[in-house]
Amino acid sequence: MQAAPTAPAPRPRAVPTGTEARGFALYVGVDEAKALEDGTTLHRIVEALRKVVAEIAPSAETYAAVALAPEGVGGRDVEVVRLALQDKAALAKHRGEPVETERDDADRHPAGVIVDISRKRVLLDGEAAGLTFKEFELLQYLVLREGRTIDRHELISGLWGTGDDDIPNERTIDVHVRRLRAKLGSYQDIVRTVRGVGYRFDRHADVSIRQATTPSPDVV
Structure with a gap:
């Protein structure tokens, strides 16, 4: 009996035609003081997330980068993280710049x-x-x-x-x-x-x- 053909994997949302998803970035906004109030640390959060990824997708590779900001800087934690890690959309918003890109x-x-x-x-x-x-x-x-x-x-x-x-x-x-x-x-x-x-x-x-x-x- 011939095996049924395998259905193609569904395309991830918001991935334009002609491109492929190779991973994702998850920004987590929480400072050390808030983490301690929640009974944890930034290191423990990172390790817990890595453990979950390893369980769900053993072939996945992970890389963690801590976002540093000047003491006392205002704004939502997750937005500060995006700026510190040079997220393009966050930088455009912060500078008030147009979000348009080149035409093709x-x-x-x-x-x-x-x-x-x-x-x-x-x-x-x-x-x-x-x-x-x-x-x-x-x-x-x-x-x-x-x-x-x-x-x-x-x-x-x-x-x-x-x-x-x-x-x-x-x-x-x-x-x-x-x-x-x-x-x-x-x-x-x-x-x-x-x-x-x-x-x-x-x-x-x-x-x-x-x-x-x-x-x-x-x-x-």
Whole structure:
């Protein structure tokens, strides 16, 4: 009897076509004092994680790097770790820089909007929109919940952590949305205002979303 063909392994989420996943980085935000309060140490946490990996995937290789930061530096622990370890997205957010990257031939779209979630950029008629990290996050939050109206409170809680210095209120969130829409130019109506409720992303025929295999966070 001939054995049934083995089904191909499913592609990991958010891995663009033409690339392959070779591993992952897990950022753990906890300082030595908090670890001690929890009855452990950073070393014990690292060793426990390595043990779990070895049990689940014996062929996996691991490498641990401790993130060092100046004493008393503010911010959420996990964000400090990402900055200390030179995470590109965290560095762009910290500097307030645009998150766009270089174009390639596949990006030369004759007209319309490309929201590239996998590479964190927006192209308008083939040109980079020049969004800041937070502006892209705001658009991405709406795009991933396409067709659902998101109220201001949810946008704030979903995009700003308790340690952020510039947390907006429900009135100033409108300013952030206006800045985003201004950069979208003639395509600004893809971010629609629902009076008295919040905001919604409406996809038009000239809008292309690239998100690899990442599903909507609202789909269970």
